[in-house]
Amino acid sequence: MPVNLPEIVPSSLTPIQGIRLGWAESNIKTENRKDLLVIEICDGSAVSGVFTQNRFCAAPVTLCKQHLTAVKNNTISGIKALVVNTGNANAGTGEQGMLDALTTCQHLAEIMAIPVESILPFSTGVILEHLPMDKLLAGLPLAVKNLTTDNWTDAASAIMTTDIAPKAYATQVKVGDDKIHITGISKGAGMIHPNMATMLGYVATDAHITQSLLDSMTKEIADLSFNCISVDGDTSTNDSFIVIATGKSDAPAITSANDKGYQEVFNALLETSQYLAKAIVRDGEGATKFITVTVKGALSVEEAKTIGFSIGKSPLVKTAMFASDPNLGRVLAAIGYASRECESLANLDTNQLELYFGDLLVAEKGGRAASYKEDDGQTIMNEAEIDMTVQLHRGNKESTIWTCDFSYDYVKINAEYRT
Amino acid sequence: MPVNLPEIVPSSLTPIQGIRLGWAESNIKTENRKDLLVIEICDGSAVSGVFTQNRFCAAPVTLCKQHLTAVKNNTISGIKALVVNTGNANAGTGEQGMLDALTTCQHLAEIMAIPVESILPFSTGVILEHLPMDKLLAGLPLAVKNLTTDNWTDAASAIMTTDIAPKAYATQVKVGDDKIHITGISKGAGMIHPNMATMLGYVATDAHITQSLLDSMTKEIADLSFNCISVDGDTSTNDSFIVIATGKSDAPAITSANDKGYQEVFNALLETSQYLAKAIVRDGEGATKFITVTVKGALSVEEAKTIGFSIGKSPLVKTAMFASDPNLGRVLAAIGYASRECESLANLDTNQLELYFGDLLVAEKGGRAASYKEDDGQTIMNEAEIDMTVQLHRGNKESTIWTCDFSYDYVKINAEYRT
Numbered sequence: 001m002p003v004n005l006p007e008i009v010p011s012s013l014t015p016i017q018g019i020r021l022g023w024a025e026s027n028i029k030t031e032n033r034k035d036l037l038v039i040e041i042c043d044g045s046a047v048s049g050v051f052t053q054n055r056f057c058a059a060p061v062t063l064c065k066q067h068l069t070a071v072k073n074n075t076i077s078g079i080k081a082l083v084v085n086t087g088n089a090n091a092g093t094g095e096q097g098m099l100d101a102l103t104t105c106q107h108l109a110e111i112m113a114i115p116v117e118s119i120l121p122f123s124t125g126v127i128l129e130h131l132p133m134d135k136l137l138a139g140l141p142l143a144v145k146n147l148t149t150d151n152w153t154d155a156a157s158a159i160m161t162t163d164i165a166p167k168a169y170a171t172q173v174k175v176g177d178d179k180i181h182i183t184g185i186s187k188g189a190g191m192i193h194p195n196m197a198t199m200l201g202y203v204a205t206d207a208h209i210t211q212s213l214l215d216s217m218t219k220e221i222a223d224l225s226f227n228c229i230s231v232d233g234d235t236s237t238n239d240s241f242i243v244i245a246t247g248k249s250d251a252p253a254i255t256s257a258n259d260k261g262y263q264e265v266f267n268a269l270l271e272t273s274q275y276l277a278k279a280i281v282r283d284g285e286g287a288t289k290f291i292t293v294t295v296k297g298a299l300s301v302e303e304a305k306t307i308g309f310s311i312g313k314s315p316l317v318k319t320a321m322f323a324s325d326p327n328l329g330r331v332l333a334a335i336g337y338a339s340r341e342c343e344s345l346a347n348l349d350t351n352q353l354e355l356y357f358g359d360l361l362v363a364e365k366g367g368r369a370a371s372y373k374e375d376d377g378q379t380i381m382n383e384a385e386i387d388m389t390v391q392l393h394r395g396n397k398e399s400t401i402w403t404c405d406f407s408y409d410y411v412k413i414n415a416e417y418r419t
Numbered sequence: 420m421p422v423n424l425p426e427i428v429p430s431s432l433t434p435i436q437g438i439r440l441g442w443a444e445s446n447i448k449t450e451n452r453k454d455l456l457v458i459e460i461c462d463g464s465a466v467s468g469v470f471t472q473n474r475f476c477a478a479p480v481t482l483c484k485q486h487l488t489a490v491k492n493n494t495i496s497g498i499k500a501l502v503v504n505t506g507n508a509n510a511g512t513g514e515q516g517m518l519d520a521l522t523t524c525q526h527l528a529e530i531m532a533i534p535v536e537s538i539l540p541f542s543t544g545v546i547l548e549h550l551p552m553d554k555l556l557a558g559l560p561l562a563v564k565n566l567t568t569d570n571w572t573d574a575a576s577a578i579m580t581t582d583i584a585p586k587a588y589a590t591q592v593k594v595g596d597d598k599i600h601i602t603g604i605s606k607g608a609g610m611i612h613p614n615m616a617t618m619l620g621y622v623a624t625d626a627h628i629t630q631s632l633l634d635s636m637t638k639e640i641a642d643l644s645f646n647c648i649s650v651d652g653d654t655s656t657n658d659s660f661i662v663i664a665t666g667k668s669d670a671p672a673i674t675s676a677n678d679k680g681y682q683e684v685f686n687a688l689l690e691t692s693q694y695l696a697k698a699i700v701r702d703g704e705g706a707t708k709f710i711t712v713t714v715k716g717a718l719s720v721e722e723a724k725t726i727g728f729s730i731g732k733s734p735l736v737k738t739a740m741f742a743s744d745p746n747l748g749r750v751l752a753a754i755g756y757a758s759r760e761c762e763s764l765a766n767l768d769t770n771q772l773e774l775y776f777g778d779l780l781v782a783e784k785g786g787r788a789a790s791y792k793e794d795d796g797q798t799i800m801n802e803a804e805i806d807m808t809v810q811l812h813r814g815n816k817e818s819t820i821w822t823c824d825f826s827y828d829y830v831k832i833n834a835e836y837r838t
Contacts, residue, residue, distance in 0.1 A: 055767045056755030056785070092751050094770070094785040127748040128787050232734040234749075235756035315651040315734065315825075319833035329546040330653075332511050336475030337654035341760060348474045351513070366475070366513040368547050406734075408830050414738035 018042035018246030022146030026139025029087030058091035175261030186276035208247035286409030304399035318406030326377030437461035437665030441565030445558025448506030477510035594680030627666035705828030723818035737825030745796030
């Protein structure tokens with residue numbers, strides 16, 4: 001079971017004016033399950049995306065980037081629809097994969113009477129297999145027919161692969177007298193799920209935000225949410241994160257970071273994205289613990305994030321967490337070798353840093369803290385949610401990452417997946 | 420059981436003229452086991468070392484570096500002895516740890532009547548605990564009393580922690596009419612063993628090699644052997660690799676890479692070091708497969724090595740190998756995200772590269788090879804030794820790394836170690 005991930009309350013997922021969602025069961029991999037989602041986006045919306053850095057990126061990711069570039073170049077007026085299929089990632093599929101992604105957009109463009117380039121396609125599921133195009137294309141008109149504004153809960157289910165639980169979140173903020181609404185969904189249960197190309201996140205708001213501002217906000221929010229999680233350190237070929245701003249609320253347009261409402265909307269988008277990112281870790285393969293690592297007092301955010309992930313990705317730390325073992329040594333060693341991936345850490349003074357489990361000082365001056373009692377560490381490790389803080393005392397930058405433990409079930413899920 | 424690691428044949432471990440080894444049972448962690456080793460080195464030897472880059476490096480590592488610097492500065496005439504204890508790593512022990520390492524050297528210096536700075540100390544075992552100095556110091560005279568030339572097999576056992584098998588290798592080369600002998604030992608069963616500070620390697624030869632040449636050879640050999648292995652991607656706080664050249668053979672001195680015999684001796688040292696490094700992987704925690712990844716056609720060795728380790732460290736690849744699953748997708752994804760750790764790979768063209776399992780072409784043109792049959796892949800995966808080759812077709816550099824799979828036993832060993 002996911003670690004402390006509350007069930008979705010459908011009524012809490014506020015519709016976003018200007019957004020309609022429709023799903024279909026198109027039997028892409030499994031019969032009788034929602035596996036195709038169309039999101040219709042009203043005219044005048046700004047849409048921004050960030051995508052996987054994996055060089056084996058999936059065909060739909062390549063097409064998404066091309067279509068977003070077409071918007072930037074004013075070749076088309078804006079993005080009008082997203083189409084997401086689960087069950088097949090269309091990754092590692094060569095030229096045929098590109099053709100299939102394009103054909104998907106062409107068919108949807110015809111049905112919805114919109115330009116091909118105004119559609120962003122997404123696929124998630126098994127890789128190295130070609131999309132079953134007949135089934136997918138047959139599902140498109142059904143999904144379009146289904147379009148309604150209050151379909152967010154179904155949409156969250158329609159993009160799942162082997163996620164145990166659907167993931168959604170909604171919030172709202174007031175700017176002056178006007179309310180701005182934000183609703184989002186995500187999927188993923190590993191940076192790559194076994195043989196899966198995994199992480200997808202979609203967040204929509206009725207705020208009015210200009211395209212270029214939304215672009216920079218999306219990048220910043222991704223760096224503070226989806227780019228701060230790790231289940232197994234593997235980066236998927238399909239990771240995509242999309243933010244849509246429809247501009248349908250009555251609040252005034254936000255055109256710069258100095259505008260009224262900017263900070264409130266940014267914070268609400270971030271809150272939503274962090275919830276959805278953390279939900280992926282809570283539903284991580286075999287996870288029994290949800291672990292937050294905060295690194296403070298760094299010279300740069302990169303230093304802090306590198307140390308955070310060095311701890312969060314270490315198999316030795318993660319197996320110790322699974323065993324509820326307050327194993328200081330493994331955490332210290334992982335801090336010590338973070339310099340492999342961040343040159344400025346080569347002069348890290350390990351005698352200056354402090355390590356805390358929760359509020360408990362466990363290590364300082366290059367070794368175990370004199371005041372530390374293992375029983376106290378054990379009490380903290382017994383919890384399902386574990387916080388660690390590293391204070392480097394060499395600067396004022398910080399970063400927080402989220403990860404889970406490494407259990408027998410992780411090996412089981414990943415060793416047995418294809419057999 | 421280790422994967423295809425032959426038992427040591429004691430008679431094969433040729434003594435090296437100028438080297439004597441002595442061990443003791445000093446009850447550092449466990450009763451009735453060899454846990455202390457002294458290696459005596461004759462006058463006129465060259466001794467070189469490379470050490471962990473971990474910022475939490477152990478006290479003995481810091482002292483080793485200081486003493487080798489003293490040799491470089493001609494403060495002392497050379498290294499005369501190594502002392503290695505197992506059972507306790509003296510890492511994460513702060514100021515007291517430095518004092519303990521120094522005290523160990525001081526006592527041994529007195530017993531052997533040599534300068535304190537001519538001694539290199541090494542520790543391996545649990546970290547964050549202080550050395551039991553009474554026991555260790557009591558063992559020193561016993562180990563010195565035991566010094567003989569033919570003790571290599573016992574020495575290999577005396578430095579083990581939780582290694583299942585001792586690791587040793589010997590070879591010889593002829594330079595003209597003269598024979599040069601090389602014998603070495605290593606220990607380790609994970610880049611960090613659970614709570615352990617792990618990898619140690621000692622290789623000795625009777626070749627006559629000048630200090631500065633041996634320094635550069637040692638670095639080059641380490642990069643092609645101990646720096647090419649990964650069990651779990653964690654870098655220990657105590658990793659040390661030492662090469663000793665006693666100069667006692669009748670072969671002429673080697674003073675530069677152009678000298679007669681240089682290449683033969685280099686190759687023999689490399690063969691020995693690679694055997695010892697691979698032995699650590701074969702004895703990797705929970706290992707059931709020994710995996711060799713060769714990356715060819717790279718722009719730089721760094722590119723090749725980064726891709727090799729990206730595959731070799733991926734939990735998804737390693738769990739698939741455990742399941743004997745020819746899971747192409749996970750290997751391709753790991754190649755694709757290697758650019759995270761090597762900037763020049765950002766423009767890697769995945770449509771150009773080929774992936775082979777053994778001699779079998781399994782992927783090309785961005786996806787599965789048309790000729791590939793999964794049954795053929797399965798046959799290769801069923802073996803205990805698996806070779807993978809990536810041909811990038813973008814340059815002429817290459818690198819080979821060795822790793823093992825990720826099994827239930829890895830989680831078991833590392834989750835249960837302290838409980």
